[in-house]
Amino acid sequence: MYDFIIIGAGPAGCTAAAQLAERGLKVLLVEKCRLPRYKSCSGVLIKKSMDLVRLYFGEETPLHTMCTPTDNRGMIFTNDKGKEYRFEQEGLNVWRSGFDNWLAGKAVERGAQLRDCTTAVFCEDRGEFVSVTLHGDKTYTEKARYVLDCEGVVGALKRKIMGRTDGYITTFQTFNRGNIELDSHYFYAYLQPELSQYDAWFNVKDELLVLGVSVKEPEKTEYYYEKFLSYMKKEHHLYIEEQTKAEKWLMPHIRPGCTVDYGRGRILFAGEIAGFLNPMGEGISAGMESGYQAAEAAASYFEYPEKVLEAYRDGTASLQSYMRRQWSFVGGIAETFREME
Ligand SMILES: Cc1cc2nc3c(=O)[nH]c(=O)nc-3n(C[C@H](O)[C@H](O)[C@H](O)COP(=O)(O)OP(=O)(O)OC[C@H]3O[C@@H](n4cnc5c(N)ncnc54)[C@H](O)[C@@H]3O)c2cc1C
Structure with a gap:
């Protein structure tokens, strides 16, 4: 029996796994792809992401994860009327394969077990624990007190659990x-x-x-x-x-209000699958922050599952309001995002 099974070794899953293993909990991190895995991404680590890497992993983002030019100096938006807005800010330019693989390595250094080439195909809350069906070389079942589903955007597993598709x-x-x-x-x-x-x-x-x-x-x-x-x-x-x-x-497809799905019972969602995403598709910081907060909530209320979701919601309140402010800001400058106002 694991304390936590974490599904998906992206920024959300790796941050959660590192945080829980650091607390001495028994953690299994499963990833369907072989690591390092490819992820379509612009690979911009905004300043907030850089700060979160420092805060959660105690280190600077290493040079070997970066591509040239290694520094990103900000974003330049052209709105629907052709007006340019410049946002100068310190940032980095990474390849996600190297960056996410480095994060997974940090989780392992802190004591998490990692199984790549392993897909979570089903997961069921049994009251006292969650059973997870995994498919690697063979199909087998593992149990955990909690599951953090950090599977990213497609959400095939979440669809099986919740029977719902998001846009x-x-x-x-x-x-x-x-x-x-x-x-x-x-x-x-x-x-x-x-x-x-x-x-x-x-x-x-x-x-x-x-x-x-x-x-x-x-x-x-x-x-x-x-x-x-x-x-x-x-x-x-x-x-x-x-x-x-x-x-x-x-x-x-983030809609006005930026609704987030935190999970049910002992199964929590974090990162994109939960709906955490900033405008222009900036999701690394939101992934790391929500993964960290989900882990903190479940670890702090480990014996009180009925309190975990509320603690997770409280822990991500400032992230959600940051998301809402950002979306309404872009809604304010461009017609394309007007529904976000
Ligand atoms: C074109 C594009 C450009 C982007 N550019 C940026 C950018 O410049 N900066 C930025 O901050 N964000 C960017 N993003 C957003 C960012 O990539 C995501 O928000 C971020 O990766 C979400 O992190 P996550 O941990 O939730 O999911 P992911 O990073 O997607 O990780 C999920 C992991 O779960 C694994 N997985 C899925 N299902 C299963 C399963 N059933 N069992 C086991 N493992 C599973 C996947 O293989 C994957 O490794 C971009 C996105 C796109 C599409």
Whole structure:
């Protein structure tokens, strides 16, 4: 019997696992992919993420997780009317495979057991404990007093537990060799409705130009992507020599009010699967903070499961209000996000 089984070795799961193992609890962290695993991401660690890494892991983000340019100097938004807003802020540029693998290693150093290539296929609250069916080389069951489901956006497991699907935004981004007349130290977000149904973006990773769009109707992905490329060619003299990679992914569709699903009984949700996500798809800080708070709540009220969800809700109250403020701020500057006002 484990004290905790944590599902998913992303920022939410790794932070929770590290925190619980640090408290001397018996923790199993399962990850369906082989680590280091790939995650579609712009890989911008905003200052808040850097601060949380320091706070929860007691170290600076290591250089080996970063790509060039290693420092991100902030975000530049262009709103629906073409007006530019600059937000200068210290940040880092990481590859998620290296960053998340480093976080998982920290959880292991603190005593968590890690099983990669292991998918949680089912999970059931049995009152005194939770049984989790795992699929790796074989299919077997483990038990824990609590489960933290940190499986990220798709939520196949959560759907089996709750029988519900949440809305998604589809993201599409390409990596390209070429040139552009923009400063590679910034992340650029474009909120014009003619370029995407949510946002379009540009940043640089290891000299590759990353161009992306997000849409509510997946069949319109290519249409918006082509519009965005034309815009970048015209406005910023984008020249693509060769496209090296293209990838589609999903993000939660955050709605006004930023509703969060904390869990049921002994099964808690953290990170994207719970609905924690900031505008422009910034979810690493929200993942780490919610993973930490879920772990703290369950560890503090270990023998009182009826109090855990309320403690988790209280622990994330400031994160939720930060999310709401941020979403209504972007709703205020761009028509595309107006429903968030
Ligand atoms: C295109 C794009 C760009 C982004 N850019 C940024 C950015 O620049 N900065 C930023 O802060 N955020 C960014 N985000 C958001 C960020 O990637 C997510 O919010 C963050 O990864 C969420 O963390 P998480 O721990 O909740 O989930 P994840 O990081 O998705 O981790 C979940 C883990 O669970 C595993 N898993 C899933 N199901 C199971 C299962 N059944 N059993 C076992 N394991 C399972 C998955 O393989 C995965 O490793 C971006 C997102 C996208 C799509």
